[in-house]
Amino acid sequence: MRLTAWLASRLLRLLLVLLSVAAVSFGLMMLSPIDPVDAYLGPQMAQVSPEQRTLIAERWGFNAPASVQFHHWLQQLLSGELGWSHIYNQPVSDVINQRFQRSFFLLLSAWLLSLILGVVLGIAAGSKEGSLLDRLISGYAYITASTPTFWLAMLALLLFSVTLGWTPTCCAGPTGVLSQEVTLLTQLHHLLLPTLTLALLGVATITLHTRAKMAAFMRSDTALHAFAQGASRFDIAWRHGLRHASLPAVTLAFASLGELFGGSLLVEQVFAYPGLGQATVAAGLRSDVPLLLAIALFTALFVSVGNLIADGLYQWADPRIARDRTNE
Amino acid sequence: MLTIDRLTLQLPYYPRWWRREWTTCIESLSLHLPPGEVHAVVGASGAGKSLLAYAIMGLLPQAARVAGELRFQGEDLTPARQRQLRGHQLALIPQSLNALDPLARSQHQVRWAAQRAGFGRSAAHQRADELLSRYQLSHASTHYPHELSGGMARRVLIAMAQVSNARLVIADEPSVGLDPNQRDRVLAALKAIALEGKAVMLITHDLRHALTIADRVSVIRQGQALETAPAQAFQGQGEQLMSCYARDLWQALPDNAFSTHPFHPTHQEPALA
Amino acid sequence: MNSQPRLVAAGYAGVFGLLVLLLLSSSLWLGDSPLHMQFEARLMPPSAEHWLGTDALGRELWARTLAGLALSFGVGLSAALLGTLIALSLASLAMLSPILDALVSLLIDTLLSVPHLILLLLIAFALGGGTQAVIIAVALTHWPSLARLLRAELLSLRNSPYVAISKGFGKRQGFIVWYHLLPHVLPHCLVGALLLFPHAILHEAALTFLGVGLDPTQPAIGVLLADAMRYLTGGYWWLGVFPGLGLLLMVLAIERFASMLRKAL
Numbered sequence: 001m002r003l004t005a006w007l008a009s010r011l012l013r014l015l016l017v018l019l020s021v022a023a024v025s026f027g028l029m030m031l032s033p034i035d036p037v038d039a040y041l042g043p044q045m046a047q048v049s050p051e052q053r054t055l056i057a058e059r060w061g062f063n064a065p066a067s068v069q070f071h072h073w074l075q076q077l078l079s080g081e082l083g084w085s086h087i088y089n090q091p092v093s094d095v096i097n098q099r100f101q102r103s104f105f106l107l108l109s110a111w112l113l114s115l116i117l118g119v120v121l122g123i124a125a126g127s128k129e130g131s132l133l134d135r136l137i138s139g140y141a142y143i144t145a146s147t148p149t150f151w152l153a154m155l156a157l158l159l160f161s162v163t164l165g166w167t168p169t170c171c172a173g174p175t176g177v178l179s180q181e182v183t184l185l186t187q188l189h190h191l192l193l194p195t196l197t198l199a200l201l202g203v204a205t206i207t208l209h210t211r212a213k214m215a216a217f218m219r220s221d222t223a224l225h226a227f228a229q230g231a232s233r234f235d236i237a238w239r240h241g242l243r244h245a246s247l248p249a250v251t252l253a254f255a256s257l258g259e260l261f262g263g264s265l266l267v268e269q270v271f272a273y274p275g276l277g278q279a280t281v282a283a284g285l286r287s288d289v290p291l292l293l294a295i296a297l298f299t300a301l302f303v304s305v306g307n308l309i310a311d312g313l314y315q316w317a318d319p320r321i322a323r324d325r326t327n328e
Numbered sequence: 329m330l331t332i333d334r335l336t337l338q339l340p341y342y343p344r345w346w347r348r349e350w351t352t353c354i355e356s357l358s359l360h361l362p363p364g365e366v367h368a369v370v371g372a373s374g375a376g377k378s379l380l381a382y383a384i385m386g387l388l389p390q391a392a393r394v395a396g397e398l399r400f401q402g403e404d405l406t407p408a409r410q411r412q413l414r415g416h417q418l419a420l421i422p423q424s425l426n427a428l429d430p431l432a433r434s435q436h437q438v439r440w441a442a443q444r445a446g447f448g449r450s451a452a453h454q455r456a457d458e459l460l461s462r463y464q465l466s467h468a469s470t471h472y473p474h475e476l477s478g479g480m481a482r483r484v485l486i487a488m489a490q491v492s493n494a495r496l497v498i499a500d501e502p503s504v505g506l507d508p509n510q511r512d513r514v515l516a517a518l519k520a521i522a523l524e525g526k527a528v529m530l531i532t533h534d535l536r537h538a539l540t541i542a543d544r545v546s547v548i549r550q551g552q553a554l555e556t557a558p559a560q561a562f563q564g565q566g567e568q569l570m571s572c573y574a575r576d577l578w579q580a581l582p583d584n585a586f587s588t589h590p591f592h593p594t595h596q597e598p599a600l601a
Numbered sequence: 602m603n604s605q606p607r608l609v610a611a612g613y614a615g616v617f618g619l620l621v622l623l624l625l626s627s628s629l630w631l632g633d634s635p636l637h638m639q640f641e642a643r644l645m646p647p648s649a650e651h652w653l654g655t656d657a658l659g660r661e662l663w664a665r666t667l668a669g670l671a672l673s674f675g676v677g678l679s680a681a682l683l684g685t686l687i688a689l690s691l692a693s694l695a696m697l698s699p700i701l702d703a704l705v706s707l708l709i710d711t712l713l714s715v716p717h718l719i720l721l722l723l724i725a726f727a728l729g730g731g732t733q734a735v736i737i738a739v740a741l742t743h744w745p746s747l748a749r750l751l752r753a754e755l756l757s758l759r760n761s762p763y764v765a766i767s768k769g770f771g772k773r774q775g776f777i778v779w780y781h782l783l784p785h786v787l788p789h790c791l792v793g794a795l796l797l798f799p800h801a802i803l804h805e806a807a808l809t810f811l812g813v814g815l816d817p818t819q820p821a822i823g824v825l826l827a828d829a830m831r832y833l834t835g836g837y838w839w840l841g842v843f844p845g846l847g848l849l850l851m852v853l854a855i856e857r858f859a860s861m862l863r864k865a866l
Contacts, residue, residue: 017710033729146803147852154845157833158841162834169834224387229440229444296719300715304714318431
């Protein structure tokens, strides 16, 4: 009963936040000094006469007050009409659909990899604070946390693709081959380096968080008591530490989907991987307003659902909260 | 069973940026615990009682400096030996109820303790059930610590200390925060352990209730053992007690009219209940 | 731990101070060397003569990297300070009435639900690029997390017994804010600003790298690296390695200093 009420209130909040995201991003687009007719025309703007420009502005309501335009855009949005992307010459919904499918595997595998590696490294480091292993792991994590994502991607490209030639330098498949004909193995080969780069950065946050939780746990009365029972450090890390550190780590991983997505923007840009991240950058650089707005909304939904899951995990998985719920 | 000979314990602190100094927590403390007895170690907060327990178990922070000798069953209690004996021959009932893992059920907590004491998986399971029922906790075996009352949690801790038939059981403030009924049950359980022929060290600030089960009492003040006396010495005006402090402690009890010693106006210890 | 914790702290502070001094003074002794072209020395690898090598126009990479770091430092610092100011103002504003509080919370949730980099793209798009736009964009994306922290802190302070007692004595709202609330929150602001700082630098560099940040004529780290991307497959590795390494070291120094300060406070 309480869970349903909690979920209902959170979903309502989610709706409110999404509406607010729509308003804020639409407002930002209205603020832009870039002329909306130019943005609509894209590269064709030189071929259009002033009369035609007025016609376009009237057709799309660019001269109407901002509130009217916003209202119109929201109405279209609710009827599932996201607009036309002039840089891809496709409906925006098709662009997002295709691109997200390509990015999804990259995001998912990087996310899983960083979660698993982060928890393992964090527990290993935190179970003996100040040990050589701890100093190595946390040193590594501090350095990667301060590394610019795109630079790491560049280094990986330089080392593995340019110098060693192990991985391809660009794209989702060999150039000149239709995407339907690319084999799964080739696809994975192209995804390998972007995934590893993206995962490596996520690992740092999860490692440091898990390490802090674990180190605090090793100083707790519970750990001291386990030592008094003759438990080894490994025993304590395995039996108690994993329980205490994994839930916060999974929660953090769900709560930082935004960073993961931001990272994918840069990684896809460097590896020229044609996913949603690259489309976002292209939309920003080439003033594709409908696409940019739709992506902002889409990623906000993605991140908010991640946050919702993160909050829900504690409600569902932590016995201290879960039992209280069933008792009521 | 356990002999402590002139134990001195120091911990570091940093008064200035670059200086390290040592504060003495236990000073030249000697005790002897024979089997079959409850030996109460009584002192105010900060007297170094818990540190004494950790020193015996070998659970002190790494930076601690220890001098003196610990002997257990005639053998030197070196750090390596402590590691061997912890959970097998030496058991600790910790002071804090937070010592229970908040994310594990009672049955698991006791079973893990049994596995650490060398039981196989299924034997440990059986042993845990056996101990839970001995301490009337069978109905709470699937409970998490936050669902246990203070007395139940304390009994889980006692059950965990009992999995291995340890020869020496150290109970650190086991009666804190319990109502009179629960407290008497816990103290009776400790007495029962001593009657099995084991040595029980009862660390407490509560002289009155310690006397209900103790055979012998050591009074500790600022890390020093002032006096070790048989429990019978605490009677009347405390004439049989040698140190003023022990006598003051005895006379300060509610049953003895709360008297604080008139000749010690500077004496800072809080009245002990 | 054997080493003295406070001695280590002093060491960090020293390194941080030196870094600041080096970067602040760099524009004085670098002069125009970051922009100086040598047509006879284009794309030279690192050597005794050209310490970190030269770029396609024969400009010294070490001078450009150093100038880029100083630029990043300045932009990052301004953005972090502006972000902290916004966070403090809005968190204080939220204290005034429940309606304002709800609005500020909604704004915080809204901005936190859009990935930073996408929000940065949107704001940079709205403001049209350039140094000022980047500073504002980075500040606008980074204030919400700090504001959320400050709001929680202020709320718990406002409900604390001593503030209630002060109210009971008839002290005015202004007195309470000035003497009871601000002194507690200011250290958080300082640490918050310092923790925002490295993020601000990294996001500025990322935005510039993508081509919507600082002007490409400026020797910003993002510009240098975007430039290096074009020469990467040609084997001109130094163009890509050194500017990024410089940025990494600077961010690492700031980050370590900030988290040390957070522990100390």
